[in-house]
Amino acid sequence: MRERIYDIALKHPIWILLASIILVILATAGAKNLVFKSDYRVFFSEENPQLTSFESMQKIYSKSDNAVFIIAPKEGVVFTPKRLAAIHKLTHESWQVPYSTRVDSITNFQYTRAEEDDLIVEDMVFDPTRLTSADMPALTELIVNDPLMRSKLISPEGHVSVVNVTIQLPGINPVEEGPEVVSKIREMKTNFLSENPDMDLYLSGMIIMNNSFAESAQYDSETLIPLMFGVVVLAMIFFLRTFSGTLATIIVIIFTIFSTMGLAGWTGFYLTAPSISAPTILLTLAVADCVHILTTFFYELRHGAEKRAALISSLRINFNPIFLTSITTAIGFLSMNFSDSPPFRDLGNMVAAGVMIAFLLSITVFPALLMLLPIKVKPQNTENSDLMDKFSAFVINKRNILLPGMTLVILSMVVFVPLNTLNDDFVKYFDKTVPFRQATDFMQDNISGMTSIEISIKSGESGGINEPAYLKALDNFSGWLRTQPETDHVSTLTDIIKRLNKNMHADNPAFYTLPESRELAAQYLLLYEMSLPYGLDLNNQLNVDKSSTRVIGTFKNLTSNEQIELEERLYQWFADNAPQYNILVASPPLMFAHIGQRNIHSMLIGITLALILISALLGIALRSVRYGLISLLPNLAPAAMGFGLWYFIDGQVGLALSVVAGMTLGIIVDDTVHFLSKYRYAREQKNKNSHEAVQYAFASVGRALWITSLVLVAGFMVLAQSSFKINADMGLLTAITILIALVVDFLFLPPLLMKLDTTPRYENQTDSTKGALHEPSSKNN
Amino acid sequence: MNLQAKTINWLLPAILLASASFSYAETAEEKGLAIAKQTKQSDIGWTDMTAQMQMVLRNSEGQESIRDIRMQSLEKKDDGDKSLSIFDRPLDVKGTAFLSFSHPGEADDQWLYLPALKRVKRIASRNKSGPFMGSEFAYEDLTSFEIEKYTYKYLRDESCGTEQCYVVEQYPVDEYSGYTRRVVWIDQSENRLHKIDFYDRKNSLLKTLTYAAYQQYLGKHWRPDMMKMDNHLTKKNTDLIWTDYQFNTGLSDADFNRNSLKRAH
Structure with a gap:
């Protein structure tokens, strides 16, 4: 069956290409349905108890989304007739902000006083044109000392004042309502600043925050995605030294991203600040499949194989491992469905779907493209494999130091995990450039x-x-x-x-x-x-x-x-x-305060399930309970070590990081899969002892592993540049974890195998179909 | 301002031209004003009135709260009407009485008698736009209709239920009004209000008031038994249920002064 898939791809590359282009276009058309939801409430599921409390609070009283003008004279206090007139004017204009229901400032504050039996209720500053400097001391006294205004509408020193506009968005067209408010507010800000060059004006409030989610996401997709492409192209050209291969990979990546996002549109997903990083993540993940296919393909070519035969050989060797790693990666991302926060579930589902699409494209479109594109190889004996040989020799020689040494390193990093504090401060979701x-x-x-x-x-x-x-x-x-x-x-x-x-x-x-x-x-x-x-x-x-x-x-x-x-x-x-x-x-901050913890609890279930599933899959694929169990350690350790290291980097764990363990699990398991399958193949098919098998594994997949890991690390490091901390932290910790996983797979797993797997030689097994995961390749003969 | 000046620039010659060629041509503004005058005129002569008013306040969850108020009003020919409201429910404010002299074009005179304090307090405030007893009715929605409180513009004729209505836009003269405009549906047969749309300060639809179950008193004066205000923004609503309308009960100015406030309960 699978042979037939890539056979068609190789025989009729143009048809495959045309068919896939049509399918991709059909899928991509769904992208028109994708809308970006910037309301902070999207972070909370409908059954979230803090959201439920807050909504019932809003139903009892009034809704309280707001926009805040912060007015700060460059020098001195706000209490001058001219400045009060400016605040008065801004207050008055604020009633024109779309969907505004209430405006509070020091000028329209309802000041009550008594005159004999009269109760006088009027605006604190009713007519600013009648104010003189002589009125200022009394007015300052009244405003700064009023308990309702002090530290709310006016700073105790009188040098900063606030106009708070309460906004009630109808929610009929959420994509347009928020920006409509923001554009009016910005226009007011511009006017205010040009009329009052002696003052600064800042904008805050929930409406502005919502808008910042949207703008950060837009900024990210305009800057990070091109940057990622750049990183991928450079890394591939540098490591693999192939233009055609790089071009084919880029096409696979573009097809993957377009069809994933398009299908998300067809199936009714909406975008949010976290889920908009799906293309960035997919971009990185889709590279890995292509790199594995390319590495073997070029190896065969260099050893004189004809183009078609080399491709068939590469696909045959890589089909099972990349299928398995795609599945495990998808499972890792699917574990995000246990998250309490819907945007992360969406992110997980979108990436999981995208990873499978990438797999399909890698075994169809990718070979078709390679068939069509001119491929040139310089016959060379790579110095890298020498490097890998040296490296495996080092690992084998120093195994007795490496095993306890690495164990110590792992443990000493893991002990810092509990020292991380739980924190979700939505203000700090944005970095200081926002x-x-x-x-x-x-x-x-x-x-x-x-x-x-x-x-x-x-x-x-x-x-x-x-x-x-x-x-x-x-x-x-x-x-x-x-x-x-x-x-x-x-x-x-x-x-x-x-x-x-x-x-x-x-x-x-x-x-x-x-x-x-x-x-x-x-x-x-x-x-x-x-x-x-x-x-x-x-x-x-x-x-x-x-x-x-x-x-x-x-x-x-x-x-x-x-x-x-x-x-x-x-x-x-x-x-x-x-x-x-x-x-x-x-309150909204309280909702965010609880979500990190809720999310960690729910994600723990998700991660456990994903771990069980992935380990079971590995066990089945490697046909060995023993290897399944051994793989647990290098799969679990990196995330734990990453969180331990995080204590020294940031020390604060929140909503974003609680999903990292699940999503990295699926990615880092790939390294283990590739390494173990080659090791096992050497042990059982080639009848090698554990030392030789380690050497064999390094020689055959070592290079591909460190290339894919470096591409992944570079990719997630790009995500780490996001001005939106949730995505930036997620990117950084994922990059760290992947890097640690590579170290663990290279320095800890081999010594562990050599220690545990002491049987000198397996009985020569006649059942050659047993190594279903990995078929013999010519490259190590 | 600019727009208005421009409008007048071309409006004036247009009117002159129109009135030269036709014997009678009315602008939308004139027609709106004429309808308002006709409405006011058709109800003239009710002299004084008492009624029971029940307010049913509902929030978006459907939770209700009830206020009971006795109303007394005195018709004034040359000034705004006088009115006295006596609160019976909630019990905490029972006996509180509110006296107001409506003045077209300037702030109303308002006094409140607080039985717990045993004092009459004059309220000096230009504010009429706030909610009346926490309801969806603003105080300005409940005060008597005076021609001078608005400028007008006739929009169109439109059927309203079984009747044919004039649809007229009214622009509050008071700069402290909470509205930029009201759109009013008035039936052509009896000059009864059917519906009012209220547009807030940024000119977006805020509330709709609908009138129902009109009854005629003294063979001339139509009064609704039910007024329903829906706030489109907050989804809250308030029903005003009127009962026990009585006219010509013999009230006089002496019943509408500071001393009468204390006696009211």
Whole structure:
């Protein structure tokens, strides 16, 4: 059957090529259905408990995606008539931002005060043209010391201020709505900067972050993919010294990527920041099959074989190993289906499908192309095989040092694995070149962090938030939260109620307290709500029947563990001080804080399953339980060592890295497969002892292994250049793991085999079909 | 501004030309205004009115919350109407009374009596655009209709249910309004409002108010039993259910002042 596949390819290369071009075009047409989803919510599955909490929080109150203008005078404070006028204007224009529902700034803050029996409710800065420098000290005092504004809308020093625009995207056309908002906001920024050259303006907020996902992904595909192609072309020309072979490989890679992405479009996938790295990863993986076929092909050619015979021979030798390695790679990527985060499942499925497509193309289109393209070889006796011989001699001679030495190295790296800390800080998903990161860092340094936690406190009865006992508890909680070391700001209803109580008593500061009766609190709120303008109502902190309120805490930049610990402290406070109230705690940062851990737990199951499957496949392919078991060590060790080394590189593990072990498993197993199959073949078919078999294995696949590994490492190192940390870390750790795997396969596996496999000679086996994985080749005769 | 000036530039000669050649030709603006005047005119003479209003607030999850309010209004010929709202439910605000004198073209006078404080407070605020008692109705949606509060533009005729309606665009004069415009459907037979679309400050559709179950009182005044406001953005909605309409109950200015507020409950 398989003979027939490549037979046709070699006999009718043009037909194969035309047929595949048509199929690839048909598949690629599906790419028109691919849309990029930039909403951060795509990272969470529908059943994710933190997402569920957050969505119910949003249903009780109001949705709270936002865009933030951060206004920073280059010198001095924002409190000058001219600067306040600029903020006033920006605030006013912000109502024109598409899908905006609310705008909060120091100028439209609803300031209440009393004059005899009048309650005056008006914008903090109502008419900026009437402001003079003489008004500034009093205004500064009022704004900077208001608990609702300080460290939220204004820095305590008064040198940075924020205009926060709440956005409610309808979600009807998610691909266009976000960019529509962003383009309006950027236009406003440009205008603001040209009108106010004495000030800087930065953009932050969830809407900007979503957009940064899209822009980082676009930037990556515009820069990284061409770079990858460059790396692959250079590496192939350098190592294999063939132009035609390189061209054929590039065509296979392009076909693979186009048809994979096209099929993803046909089958209803959408793209996300992580899954957009599928082409980059495929680009690297598709090279390996071609390199193996080419290496053997050229070997045969150099030894005088005719082109067609050389190709047939190469395909016959490589068919089983590359089929097996494709399957194991696919299984590794399929393990990502256990991820809690849908974009990673998509990435896994897309790459798994692509790897199988690459396999199909490598045994059809690739030989067809090689048949058609002119191939020239210089008859040469490669110095590389001498190098490999020297290397195998070294490994065999020093095996008694290498085995304990490598064991020690492995163990000493693995012990550092638990020292990695779990962290998913979505701000740090972007590197410092991304404007969103710069803006958010600036905001963290000057006003408040991006970490927010929302706490909904349920009184359990309609209107129950007016109950003095409830308000007391709310006030105590808010006060306690403010004293926590990580807190920047607490937004709470009790600040408003206290202020109203003071207003109702002729602004007497002695009445800045909670009202004594439920009715009084309710009537204050009624009065206050009657006098608020559109968009500045209390519906963002009160639910419809006034049975719950929402407190929003803003905190310094916290790691995932610190956030989870803070969350536990919040629950503990209520358990200790107000157990009668049900609370709901949620927020986007908290969702990210939990996802790393959830993902690691779910991925552990996936990796275990993948490992069992892959080991079983190896056992079957090598027809030996013994080799299956031996292969476990070199397959498992590299990922563990990689994570150990990661402690020294970064030390923080999150969503992205939790999938690396699974996906590298499938890739690194290839090296073991190739090495073990050659070793076993030498032992059983050629009746060699373990030393000779190691030598044979090095000589036959050593070169192909280090070339493919280096191409893979180079490829994933390109991915590591992504400005999107999830992809960059994933690329870097994968590259490290593949490199370690090569070292382990070269320095640890052979000494291990020589140690365990002590039978001097196998009985000469007559059953020559037993070595189904690897058929005799002429190259080592 | 620019656009308006341009419009007038070509509009004026056009109007002059049109009025020279035809005996009667109305611009869309004039027709819109005429319809508004006709609507106001057709309801004149109700003198005073009392009614029970129930608000049913629903969030996107369908959770409900109910407010009960007694309304009293006094017709004023030369100024905006006066109205007194007395809150009965939720119980926490029972007895709270809200008095307002509507003034076309300027901020309304508003007072609130808080029974828990036993004080009348005047609210000095230009804001009319915020939600009324947390509902989807803004205070400005509930105040009396006065010609001077809007400028107008007739759009088209359109059938509305079994009736034929004028569709008129109304532009709020008050710069603190939460809307850029309202599109109003008024039936041609009885000048009843059927539907209003509200467009927010960035001119996108925010809410739709529909009127239902009109009844005629005193052989002249049509009042709906039901007004339903749907917020398209938040998916929240509020029903206003009116009962017990009474006209000519003998209310006078004396029932609409600061002292009457305290007596209201």
